[in-house]
Amino acid sequence: MERFFPASGKVIAICLLVILLGGIAAASTTGWIDLKGLIAKVLPEQQEKGEQGEEKAKSLAEENERLKERLKQLEQQLQKERELRMSLEERINSAETGSEQEAKTTGYRALGEYYSGMKPTAAAAILERLDLAVVAEILQGMDEEEAGKILAAMEPERAAQLTEVMAEGAALEGEIQ
Numbered sequence: 001m002e003r004f005f006p007a008s009g010k011v012i013a014i015c016l017l018v019i020l021l022g023g024i025a026a027a028s029t030t031g032w033i034d035l036k037g038l039i040a041k042v043l044p045e046q047q048e049k050g051e052q053g054e055e056k057a058k059s060l061a062e063e064n065e066r067l068k069e070r071l072k073q074l075e076q077q078l079q080k081e082r083e084l085r086m087s088l089e090e091r092i093n094s095a096e097t098g099s100e101q102e103a104k105t106t107g108y109r110a111l112g113e114y115y116s117g118m119k120p121t122a123a124a125a126i127l128e129r130l131d132l133a134v135v136a137e138i139l140q141g142m143d144e145e146e147a148g149k150i151l152a153a154m155e156p157e158r159a160a161q162l163t164e165v166m167a168e169g170a171a172l173e174g175e176i177q
Helices: 008-030 035-042 044-116 120-127 132-140 144-153 156-176
Strands: none
Touching (some): 044 120, 044 132, 044 144, 132 144, 144 156
């Protein structure tokens, strides 16, 4: 009969092993045997390593959360500093523009005083050769009576152009203020 069933001894051994393991599992489930305790006695190092691994994983997770929170705080601080920097740059640019404009105005006033000291015909002859916007700035910085005398000494067409430029500048200045 072994000819027909040469592996029957192996099959019986496997069946006995399955029955034994099933019995152990059932006994462990019902509480007759403490399978975890037996395994812990047999493999105490593995259990300690597992517990240490769990503790380390928990510690790393906590550290990760702290780092994420710190990163969030740093990003918020960086954003505030960027906004502050942009605000300061705007103020600096505004101050520089104001300083430049003030310097130009002061320069035009000084030129206006210089031309006021000249005869109106001589001042008109010089101012007719300059850019309209520059002449308008100079005349606006002068005493109105002196500016009027110089305009009267200019060619009528040039005086009319200057009057238009000065009126536009006054209108713009009124809109800004």
